[in-house]
C-alpha cells in the first residue's frame with residue numbers, strides 16, 4: 135500500500151532528459167519515483183549500450199516469451215555446460231562441510247590467495263617461466279581482475295585494444311574515465327586506439343601503424359575471433375611495448391584450447407616480464423564460470439616510470455577492494471591442478487573441441503566463411519555486407535539459436551557472428567541440423583532473388 139502511494143506520486147522524470155543517447159533516454163523515461171540529488175557518474179553516461187552479454191540475455195528472454203514452446207539453443211554467451219568432474223567438486227564439498235567443524239572452519243584468507251594454490255598455479259601454468267607464487271594474485275575471475283587493474287591504472291592512461299575484442303576492456307576503461315565520448319559514426323570511443331584484427335592482417339594488428347598507448351589489452355586466443363597469436367607475433371608485441379614503454383595486459387583465459395604450439399602465456403616471450411601483466415581464469419579451463427576463480431600475474435620486474443613496482447600497488451588495490459577469493463572455490467582450484475584433476479579437465483576440454491569441430495564442419499559445408507575455431511572454442515563467421523545484429527536476429531527467428539553479433543565486440547566485428555562450441559552435444563547436433571536447413575534455404579532464396587533482379 136505504501137509503495138503504491140510512493141510510485142503513484144507525481145515525480146515521473148525529475149531531471150531534464152540526458153542529451154547523450156537514446157538508450158539512456160529510454161531508460162530514464164521508464165523510471166518512476168522521486169529522484170535523489172545524486173548526479174549520475176559522467177563515465178557511466180558515456181557507455182553506449184548495455185553490456186553485450188546482458189543485452190543478449192534480454193533478447194533471449196524476449197524470444198522465449200514470443201515462442202514459449204520452442205527449444206532454444208544457446209551458442210551465445212560462451213558459458214560452459216559440462217559438469218565439473220566429481221574429483222574436483224568432492225574437494226569443494228569436503229572443504230565446505232569442514233567449515234561446519236571447529237577444526238575445519240576458516241575465515242578470511244590471504245587477500246592474494248591461498249599460498250598452496252598460488253604455488254600450484256605458478257607450477258602448472260608457468261612451470262619453467264620463472265613465475266613466483268608471490269607474483270600470483272588469486273581472484274574471483276578474470277573479469278573482476280580486469281576492473282581491478284583499471285582501478286590500478288586510474289583515469290589518466292591511454293589504452294589500445296584489438297578490434298574486435300572482449301568488451302570488458304573498453305567498457306571498464308570508459309567507466310574508469312580513460313576515454314572520451316562514443317562516436318556513433320565510427321562506433322568507437324574517443325581516446326581508445328582500436329587495432330584492427332581481421333583476415334586482411336591474419337588477425338594480428340599492424341603495429342607499425344599503431345600509435346603509442348600506455349596500456350595494450352591483448353587477448354590470445356582471442357575472444358571473439360578465436361585466433362591465437364604466434365610466437366613471432368608475440369615477440370613483435372613485446373618489442374613494441376618495450377620500445378614505447380607501454381604495458382601489455384595479456385588475457386589468456388582460453389589458453390587451454392591452444393593446439394598448435396602457440397604460446398599459452400606471454401611470459402614464454404623473452405623480456406615480457408618487464409612489460410606484461412597476465413590475467414587468466416578457471417572459467418573456461420575448468421568449467422568454473424559459476425564457481426568463480428581466476429588469477430593475475432604481476433612480475434617483480436614490472437615497474438612504473440619512477441621505478442616503483444606495479445606489484446606493490448596491485449597488492450594495495452587487492453587488499454582495499456577485495457578480501458580474497460572464496461576459500462571453497464580455491465579448494466576447487468587446487469583440486470583442478472592435481473594430476474587427476476588435470477586429466478579430468480582435459481577430457482571436458484576435448485568434449486568442447488569436438489563440439490567446435492562439428493559446428494565448423496557444418497558451417498564450412500554450407501559455404502560460409504569461418505575463421506577461428508582451431509585454438510579456441512569460438513567460430514567467427516563472416517556475412518559479407520550484412521549487419522551483425524540483423525544476422526543475429528535472423529538466425530534467432532529462424533533457428534531459435536542464440537549467437538553473438540560481432541559488432542558487440544567492436545566496429546571490426548560488424549558483418550560477423552560469433553558461434554560458441556560450449557554446449558551439450560545433443561544441442562550442438564540439433565543446432566547443426568537447424569543451421570543446415572536454414573542456410574540451405576537462405577542461400578537458395580538469395581540465388582533466386584539475385585537471378586530475379588538480374589532478369590529485371
Ligand SMILES: Cc1ncc(COP(=O)(O)O)c(C=O)c1O
Pocket residue numbers: 212274275276277278300353357385387414415416417423427428
Ligand atoms: C577473454 C575473456 N577474458 C575474461 C573472461 C571472464 O572470465 P571470468 O569468468 O574468469 O571472469 C572472459 C569470459 O568470457 C573472456 O572471454
